[in-house]
Amino acid sequence: MNPRCFKRVKSLLVFHESNKKAWVTSSVYEDWLHKIDHKFQRENRKVLLLVDNCPAHPKVLIQTLKAIKVVDLPTNLTAKLQPMYQGIIKNLKVNYRRRIIKRLLKASDEKMGLTGLNLLDAIFDLNKAWTDVTSDTIANCFRKADFVKTDVENLATQEQDEILSDGTSEEWDDLQRILACTEVTFEDFIDMDTSVIIVGEPTDSKILDNMKA
Known part of the structure; x- marks a missing residue:
């Protein structure tokens, strides 16, 4: 291809x-x-x-x-032992989806329509989203998977909640108004590809x- x-x-x-x-x-x-x-x-x-x-x-x-x-x-035992499943993948997806929302809102403001996203844009956004995943988040997810004995059960979830609440709600509401779609939550948007066969x-x-x- x-x-x-x-x-x-x-x-x-x-x-x-x-x-x-x-x-x-x-x-x-x-x-x-x-x-x-x-x-x-x-x-x-x-x-x-x-x-x-x-x-x-x-x-x-x-x-x-x-x-x-x-x-x-x-x-x-992947769900319990795989650090990626303890919050790293979710954190990456939150960062990536936020970038998509910002890109679509910018395209709408500039009257460019909402279909301008291509594969190259997605690759650049995904790379930037990965760089936004902090080393602390990765370390906490390893701890949550019991690679280190410590009490961090809720740290990864707290970090995700902070990202979700960091201005994303208003941007998501703005995009929903543009799309005339108010029944899908940002959480649904993040997990939209969870069941996709890869x-x-x-x-x-x-x-x-x-x-x-």
Whole structure:
């Protein structure tokens, strides 16, 4: 895929891959893993990568990785042990959705309509949204997942509430008035893609191959 908006763009701030179903596949995962491994080698870093049992996370050739050690989380415990699920992903989505709201309101004020968002805009906004996720938020989510014994059960939730209340409500109300839609909450907008399928289930032959590996 070569989107028109990528024309004359020499480099992106993120790794970008695409396929017809917009799924994360094992080949995409492996390619990404080796790219960041090379990056960490250049930076002389050693990294521990925790991964869940997503079908797109196959057993890669660990011996080919130089800077990264991959550790699999126990099956069916992702919701409890995966720090990303303790608030990091939610924090990122809040930051990203807020940027989308601001972009749409600006387009409306400038009489540009509400259809001007393209893939390149989304990539830049997503990159900025990630930089807005603070190191404290990430550390607190690791603590909440019991990587460190401390009482931080509600810290990640409090941080999200602060972001949600930081001017977003009025902007969301303004956008709803423009769209003539008042039944959707900002929380609904944040979680609109939660149930979207982003990975295919492995076939029986693939499962057997993994068991033999």
